[in-house]
Amino acid sequence: MIDIRAIKSSKLFAITATYGALSLTLYVLLYLFEDSFLALASNGGWFFLVPVATAFVFSFVHGNFTAHFWDMLGIKAKK
Amino acid sequence: MEFATNFIDLNALDVTYLLVVGFIGGLVSGFIGSGGAFVLTPAMMSMGVPGIIAVASNICHKFPKSLVGAIKRAKYGQVDVKLGLVVGVSAEAGVLYGAHIQESIKAAFGDAGSNLYVSAAFVIVLGIVGTYVLLDAVRMHRTGHAGDEKVAKLALWVQSIHIPGTMVYFKSLNAKVSVLFTIPLGFATGMLAATIAVGGFIGVPGMHYVLGAPSLMSSATELVVAFVMGVGGTIKYAWSGLVDIRLAMIILAGSLFGIQLGAIGTTYVKPHMIKLVMGTIMVLVLLSRAIVIPVYLADLDLIDKLEPHLVSGLKNVSFVVLIAALATGASIIFAALWKGIAAHRIELATAQAEAPVAVAVAAPSRPQLSPIGRFERFLVTSDGSEYSAGAVRVSLRMAQKCGARVRVISIVAGGNAELYAMGEQLLARELDTARAHLNEVQHEAATLGVACETEVVQAGDIHKEIVSQADKMNADLIIMGRRGRRGLARLMLGDVTAQVIGHAHCSVLVVPRAAELPGRHFIVASDGSRFGDAAAAAAGSLAKLCQTPITVVSTMLASHSEQRREEARQAVNRVTSFLKQENVAVEGRLLEGRPDELIVGTASDKQADLIVVGSHGRTGIERILLGSTTERVLNQSKSAVLVVRAA
Incomplete structure (x- = not known):
């Protein structure tokens, strides 16, 4: 018999792991290219787009990871 | 590497510190919509980050x-995007003006003058607003109205003012409000944000007490306001190259864990918890700033100079109290979240244990927004008689299965001449008997693990009181007994049950005294109208919960044309197809004869324990003249009858 809950839970784990890996990659890249990235983001003028765009990208990837993370731990909103 | 703007080197300890503070700040922001960020600027400065970079990176x-918090809470239906954007745009103007005032004061009085201004803003705003919010939370808790928010008198007045050309409808208020009220509110929010870094301490109470939005929606909508202000602030600081993107992203890493958790927490708590957390934080932050005021007064030579060790001591104590404010707020949220999740799990486990094959039933993939198929809040009326015993028994069992909350009321005559005629002693005895009965009900509910509250209510007009009580608690279902009066006697005496069905804004379950509702078989009466569709939707929800088969009955008369028969056939097919899609075992029957007799007869054949019918909501003379199938079914049926109110 197919266990639907097991399928759902493994799918949730896969999504969480994917976003987690992407998020980790972003932070590793930030660490590796710390100096040059900081210089680019603090150039001023139209370079303001760098920190703004970075914030949007991180919030999307890391935001999805954290949402699925609590979901995976069973901490979900009350319906 | 050295930068012109003097960015600091980060070590593992700094990163851990920022992650933890970011997490706690995010938790608080997710819960009350704001207030989590104010500690981050001093926290970064304590690491050696220059003030302006700390402010820029924080924002x-x-x-x-x-943004992440607003999206999360929008999924729970708590965000009013329009209100957030309207307040947010005016808040942006407030930020610019607030920053201008700050600069002017700094130019005139130096750092000490600027600090004194900021501290005075803290003390005045947080002192007045914070104390009011906290006292309101305590009052709601003490009076037992923790989950029952009333619109403030000020908000009712604001909503009553009509200024042509300025009125905008906001869904959180369910009313139109002039933007001439929202603009100053947003402006004040922005000014406070520019002064003490947390505009939400005015924004959230303002949207709640001044405009009339529920506190949960105010706190969620504040996240939209914070997003708008944050984007503007970031552009301003990043244009000058002042943002340390590393600091911002590290804090974001922690705070996004926190904000998700805080947002989830709001679904488990009553509205007064939002106020309690916000009020507590505001009062503690106020204390933190009040502690350092003597330092700034001494710097401005308004009081005698302080000893250097006293100055540093006061500043340290102030910072510790600031951290404590955030930690206290986070602790209250954690405790509420923990308690809420534990209680919810017990409810679900109890419901699952009672449901015969609940494990095999897939949970609905989408939340039930329509009250038609939602069974979360029941209002049960009981007078302690044998006629209402069935209603109480069935309601508690059903609540166990649905994980619903139950409110049982017993209505004692009051508010009219009869009350006085009864005499005080007789009335007191009536009240005591009702209370004793409700205590028994509560005990039974506790044994079954059902969340139940009871109240003895005095009212003159019983059906109006029941409908009003149901409206107040947003009941999904009113459950009541049946007296068994029929025909002329019912018409003459007036039947409370029929009156409630006629006037209620939710569905009504009528339970004869001997009826049980184990979920053997349900009958749905469908006439192809939207009332019949509502009945089918509600029956489908219950059937999925109990794994109960359904028979859909549609009737026609011998005199009906072929076209009418075809319509009836299509109606049955449509309803059965819908229920099949919902994974409910269903069969359709197209029968010829009197509808009430056929429905009750089919229920008897199938040994059904529930008949589900739609309500046209007619009352009075119209109902009597037209004749109501629903009423005749109610009178004839030996099983429970669910009368579903179409939206």
């Missing part, structure tokens, strides 16, 4: 955090 983490 750069704040807007993506608010």
Whole structure:
């Protein structure tokens, strides 16, 4: 018999792991290219787009990871 | 590497510190919509980050955090995007003006003058607003109205003012309000944000007490305001190259874990918890700033100079109290979240244990927004007689299965001449008997693990009181007994049950005294109208919960044309197809004869324990003249009858 809950839970784990890996990659890249990235983001003028765009990208990837993370731990909103 | 703007080197300890503070700040922001970020600027400065970079990096983490929080809470239906954008845009103007005032004061009185201004803003705003919010939370808790928010008198007045050309409808208020009220509110929010870094301490109470939005929606909508202000602030600071993107992203890493958790927490708590957390934080932050006021007064030579060790001591104590404010707020949220999740799990486990094959039933993939198929809040009326015993028994069992909350009321005559004629002693005895009965009900509910509250209510007009009580608690279902009066006697005496069905804004379950509702078989009466569709939707929800088969009955008369027969056939097919899609075992029957007799007869054949019918909501003379199938079914049926109110 197919266990639907097991399928759902493994799918949730896969999504969480994917976003987690992407998020980790972003932070590793930030660490590796710390100096040059900081210089680019603090150039001023139209370079303001760098920190703004970075914030949007991180919030999307890391935001999805954290949402699925609590979901995976069973901490979900009350319906 | 050295930068012109003097960015600091980060070590593992700094990163851990920022992650933890970011997490706690995010938790608080997710819960009350704001207030999590104010500690981050001093926290970064304590690491050696220059003040202006700390402010810039804080605001750069704040807007993506608010965005994620706003999206999360929008999924729970708590965000009023329009109100958030309207307040947010005016808040942006407030930020610019607030910053201008700050600069002017700094130019005139130096750092000490600027600090004194900020501290005075803290003390005045947080002192007045914070104390009011906290006292309101305590009052709601003490009076037992923790989950029952009333619109403030000020908000009712604001909503009553009509200024042509300025009125905008906001869904959180369910009313139109002049933007001439929202603009100053947003402006004040922005000014406070520019002064003490947390505009939400005015924004959230303002939207709640001045405009009339529920506190949960105010706190969620504040995240939209914070996002708008945050984007503007980030652009301003990043244009000058002042954002330390590393600091912002590290704080964001922690705060996004926190904000998700805080947002989830709001679904488990009553509205007064939002106020309790916000009020507590505001009062503690106020204390933190009040502690350092003597330092700034001494700097301005308004009081005698202080000893250097006293100055540093006061500043340290102030910072510790600031951290404590955030930690206290986070602790209250954690405790509420923990308690709420534990209680909810017990409810679900109890419901699952009672449901015969609940494990095999897939949970609905989408939340039930329509009250038609939602069974979460029941209002049960009981007078302690044998006629209402069935209603109480069935309601508690059903609540166990649905994980619903139950409110049982017993209505004692009051509010009219009869009350006085009864005499005080007789009335007191009536009240005591009702209370004793409700205590027994509560005990039974506790044994079954059902969340139940009871109240003895005095009212003159019983059906109006029942409908009003149901409206107040947003009941999904009113459950009541049946007296068994029929025909002329019912018409003459007036039947409370029929009156309630006629006037209620939710569905009504009528339970004969001997009826049980184990979920053997349900009958749905469908006439192809939207009332019949509502009945089918509600029956489908219950059937999925109990794994109960359904028979859909549609009737026609011998005199009906072929076209009418075809319509009836299509109606049955449509309803059965819908229920099949919902994974409910269903069969359709197209029968010829009197509808009430056929429905009750089919229920008897199938040994059904529930008949589900739609309500046209007619009352009075119209109902009597037209004749109501629903009423005749109610009178004839030996099983429970669910009368579903179409939206």
